[in-house]
Structures are given as C-alpha cells and as structure tokens.
Amino acid sequence: MFFTLQVTALAQSASREDLQKQLEAKRAELQKLEDQFLAPSDEDRTAFAELLKQPDTGLIRLLPREVYDQFPNKPAKLTIHGGYLSVGFAGADYGLMTTIGQVPLEEVSLEHPLAAFLASYKPPNEEADARLEHRSFRPAGKIIDGVTYQERLPVQLNTTYLLRSINYEESDVLVAFRVVRRDSDGSVVLAWKLLKKYPKPVLTRSQVAS
Incomplete structure (x- = not known):
C-alpha cells in the first residue's frame, strides 16, 4: 500500500x-x-529603412483602445480610440500635439517653424498649475501663434504630427511621428523620430489641508 x-x-x-x-x-x-x-510589416520596414538607420527612430503599431486592453503589459503613452489619437494621461501628466501636414520625418527637426513652441515649452512645476495646463489643451485645445495644440487629434494617413509628452517623475520628450498605415483591425503603424529629450520633470505636489 x-x-x-x-x-x-x-x-x-x-x-x-x-x-x-x-x-x-x-x-x-x-x-x-x-x-x-x-509588429509592423516587412513592407513598412523596407519603406522606412533609411529612417531606421538613424538613431532614436522606429516603427510601432498602435492598437485601438478596445483591442489594446487585451495587452495590459504594453505601455500606453499614446492611444487610439474612435479614430482619434490621444495623449491625455491621468493625474497631472499630459501631452500636446499638432500636425504639420505631409512633411517627411527626415525633414523634421527642432528648426522646423512649427516645432519652435513645443521645443521651448516649459511645463509647470506646481501640481495645481500642471492640472490647469492639462485642462487647457482639451477638448478644443489652445491656439498659440496661430497654431492649435491639442491632446486629441484625428488619425490622418500620411500625416506628420509633433508631440510633446510630459510625464512627471518619468520623462519629457518631443517626438515627431507619421501615420504610415491603417489596417482593417483599426490599428495604425507609426514611424517616429525623437527630436529632443528633456530633463525629467519634477512636480511639487499640492498640500492637502488638515
């Protein structure tokens, strides 16, 4: 037994x-x-082979939010939902975008006229100011020197965007990206190029009255 x-x-x-x-x-x-x-297709990698030879560039596929939720381990700094790209984060973190038309990424730099504001933009350091600034870019956005900056823009194929993404205690970057493909499942392929990486932003939290 x-x-x-x-x-x-x-x-x-x-x-x-x-x-x-x-x-x-x-x-x-x-x-x-x-x-x-x-993964982006081999066709897209071939089409952007010259761009991908440069440092701080890449290709990514962005899934619609309803599909993206099935992949919880993927970072979600930029999302797509209902045909719109969005950089609205939780809390004080935020982002602002604008489009610059069909300009090839190879021609986009910090010297581009429409990059001037985003390149010199200084995010607030106080939490209350950061939250107020966040709200100012939604929903209609803010017009500065005749250019509209928003946290949400429609997906437009073969269009180049400029994005300043501010995540307190984590990162602050200026990126140019271009929508190069839109597939039947609603996902889009973006070619991207980092224009500038800023010092990590620090936020002074609001004091809660006792």
Missing part, C-alpha cells in the same frame, strides 16, 4: 512538472504570436 502511494505521488509530481513545462511553452508561443501581431 505504501509503495503504491509513493508511485502515485511520483506520477502526480511528474505530471505537474510536465504541465508546468507545457504552460511555459504555451506562454512562449503566445508571446511570439503577440509580438508578430504587434
């Missing part, structure tokens, strides 16, 4: 080890499929 129990226990243990190995293999297989699902 004791011998039978030992054999049964060993068989169960081996079975669980096998199941664990199978689960790990399935996870690896699923990760591979997910990477393929999210």
Whole structure:
C-alpha cells in the first residue's frame, strides 16, 4: 500500500512538472504570436529603412483602445480610440500635439517653424498649475501663434504630427511621428523620430489641508 502511494505521488509530481513545462511553452508561443501581431510589416520596414538607420527612430503599431486592453503589459503613452489619437494621461501628466501636414520625418527637426513652441515649452512645476495646463489643451485645445495644440487629434494617413509628452517623475520628450498605415483591425503603424529629450520633470505636489 505504501509503495503504491509513493508511485502515485511520483506520477502526480511528474505530471505537474510536465504541465508546468507545457504552460511555459504555451506562454512562449503566445508571446511570439503577440509580438508578430504587434509588429509592423516587412513592407513598412523596407519603406522606412533609411529612417531606421538613424538613431532614436522606429516603427510601432498602435492598437485601438478596445483591442489594446487585451495587452495590459504594453505601455500606453499614446492611444487610439474612435479614430482619434490621444495623449491625455491621468493625474497631472499630459501631452500636446499638432500636425504639420505631409512633411517627411527626415525633414523634421527642432528648426522646423512649427516645432519652435513645443521645443521651448516649459511645463509647470506646481501640481495645481500642471492640472490647469492639462485642462487647457482639451477638448478644443489652445491656439498659440496661430497654431492649435491639442491632446486629441484625428488619425490622418500620411500625416506628420509633433508631440510633446510630459510625464512627471518619468520623462519629457518631443517626438515627431507619421501615420504610415491603417489596417482593417483599426490599428495604425507609426514611424517616429525623437527630436529632443528633456530633463525629467519634477512636480511639487499640492498640500492637502488638515
């Protein structure tokens, strides 16, 4: 009887080890499929081969929010929902965008006239001011020197955008990106180019009265 129990226990243990190995293999297989699902096409990589040779450039696929929620481990600094690109973050973090038409990314730099405001923009350091500034860019946006800056803009194929993304305690970057493909599942492929990385923004939190 004791011998039978030992054999049964060993068989169960081996079975669980096998199941664990199978689960790990399935996870690896699923990760591979997910990477393929999210990856830009070889056609897009070929089309932007020259751009991708430059530092701080890349291609990404952005999934619609209703699909994106199925991939919770992916960063969501820029989202797409209902045909609009959005950089509205939670809390005091925020972003502002504008479009510059069909200008190729290779021609976009800090010297571009429409990049001047975003390049010199100084985000507030006080939490109350940051939240107020965040609200000022939505929904209609803010017009500065005849240019409208918003946190939400429609997706336009073959259009180049400028984005200043401000995440307190994390990052502050100015990026140019271009919508190069819009697929049937609602996802879009963006070619992007980092124009400038700023010092990490620090936020002085508002004091709660006791």
